[in-house]
Amino acid sequence: MLNGKNIVLGVSGGIAVYKAVALTSKLTQAGANVKVVMTKHAAEFVTPLTFQAISRNEVYMDTFKEKDPKKIAHIDLADWADVFILAPATAHLIGRMANGLADDMLTTVLLATKAPVYIAPAMNVHMYDHPAVQQNMNILDQWGYKFIEPGEGYLACGYIGKGRLEEPEKIITLIESDLQQKKKWCGKKVLISAGPTREQVDPVRFFSNFSSGKMGYALAEKAVELGAEVHLVSGPTSLPTPRGVIAYDVTTAEEMFEQIVNLYAEMDIVIKSAAVADYRPVQTFDHKMKKKDGPLTIKIERTKDILQYLGDTKAHQFLVGFAAETQDILYYGKEKLTKKNLDAVVINDIGRKDIGFNSEQNEVVYLSKKGSEKRLKRMNKKQVAKQLLELMDSEVRKD
Numbered sequence: 001m002l003n004g005k006n007i008v009l010g011v012s013g014g015i016a017v018y019k020a021v022a023l024t025s026k027l028t029q030a031g032a033n034v035k036v037v038m039t040k041h042a043a044e045f046v047t048p049l050t051f052q053a054i055s056r057n058e059v060y061m062d063t064f065k066e067k068d069p070k071k072i073a074h075i076d077l078a079d080w081a082d083v084f085i086l087a088p089a090t091a092h093l094i095g096r097m098a099n100g101l102a103d104d105m106l107t108t109v110l111l112a113t114k115a116p117v118y119i120a121p122a123m124n125v126h127m128y129d130h131p132a133v134q135q136n137m138n139i140l141d142q143w144g145y146k147f148i149e150p151g152e153g154y155l156a157c158g159y160i161g162k163g164r165l166e167e168p169e170k171i172i173t174l175i176e177s178d179l180q181q182k183k184k185w186c187g188k189k190v191l192i193s194a195g196p197t198r199e200q201v202d203p204v205r206f207f208s209n210f211s212s213g214k215m216g217y218a219l220a221e222k223a224v225e226l227g228a229e230v231h232l233v234s235g236p237t238s239l240p241t242p243r244g245v246i247a248y249d250v251t252t253a254e255e256m257f258e259q260i261v262n263l264y265a266e267m268d269i270v271i272k273s274a275a276v277a278d279y280r281p282v283q284t285f286d287h288k289m290k291k292k293d294g295p296l297t298i299k300i301e302r303t304k305d306i307l308q309y310l311g312d313t314k315a316h317q318f319l320v321g322f323a324a325e326t327q328d329i330l331y332y333g334k335e336k337l338t339k340k341n342l343d344a345v346v347i348n349d350i351g352r353k354d355i356g357f358n359s360e361q362n363e364v365v366y367l368s369k370k371g372s373e374k375r376l377k378r379m380n381k382k383q384v385a386k387q388l389l390e391l392m393d394s395e396v397r398k399d
């Protein structure tokens, strides 16, 4: 898989730099073109000449060493890369990346590249567990960077624990299988709706619901990983847009309807995980409603059922709905599958506090028109998303 691929290997300063030499060698043996970028601390452990001899390419360290006046080296290198690997990635490099710093050649190229970036951390176990490092890794994870988790074992500092750079062979296998995944939905257009909608009462008040958008955003991120062109129509959330996603921000159910209907005809797969408000105020006031004595009645009316409309007008699309239920979840889920003319429905038990709305975890049942019924055990929403897309994939492929 790596044969002919252009790989930039970023090497930062830790004792595991010696393994990066072996990684360079294995990558070139696999037929990849490898260019190495080192931090100046990495060069304290192994000289650039070693990497140059093994990669048969010039090694980059200095942003201002512009050898070719026709090119800007860091942009040229960023564009050249098909794949970017950081091994070893130190706590310092991870921290600089999570803060968007570009204070040397490596971090500058990293900011400029559009290639997938795989980060293989290596550090002392306590450093790895430190909340600052964990938080930085979470930020990078949310931005779509891929982590190759360090292994457990003897560390150079004498401790035994997690922090050892993964073995070069394993790094290559993990990257190859990830790149393989990317081919699955290559050429497919996927539309995902996420988050709540807000229906405004007056300039300071609205009706909405507890949806955080986490499930839909996780689906969007994983669909990008399968190589799809992903369109994410989202109500208001506090989540960052996943890397590689085409995002459309909407507020009301009506705006969501308009945006989705505009995109629908050209989509192959549509997943409606948004928690759309079923009702909105009949009237939205321009001025703040002043309080009065006694109860207040606000007249509300139905919004459009977007999913029902999509089901009724469906052509070639594989249409997936979500069902948020608090009781008889299978019964009501099946009912939505048929009534809304869906290909599949994902049933969420929102009555449970430990899963669903705003939680990091979810436990769902996937039901399809073709009769598959799969209960996914409780796990984090990214894992749920990955498994749901695999289930959809097996059915889309059969068509």
Ligand code: CTP
Pocket (backbone or CB within 6 Å): 253, 272, 273, 274, 275, 276, 277, 278, 303, 304, 305, 306, 307, 308, 320, 321, 322, 323, 324, 325, 336
């Ligand atoms: N949905 C939609 N438009 C609406 C309401 C819901 O597209 N106005 C979609 C949701 O995105 C979800 C599915 O319909 O994919 C089911 O939503 P849910 O809230 O579980 O059910 P409802 O259809 O609203 O039905 P009920 O309130 O009776 O459970």
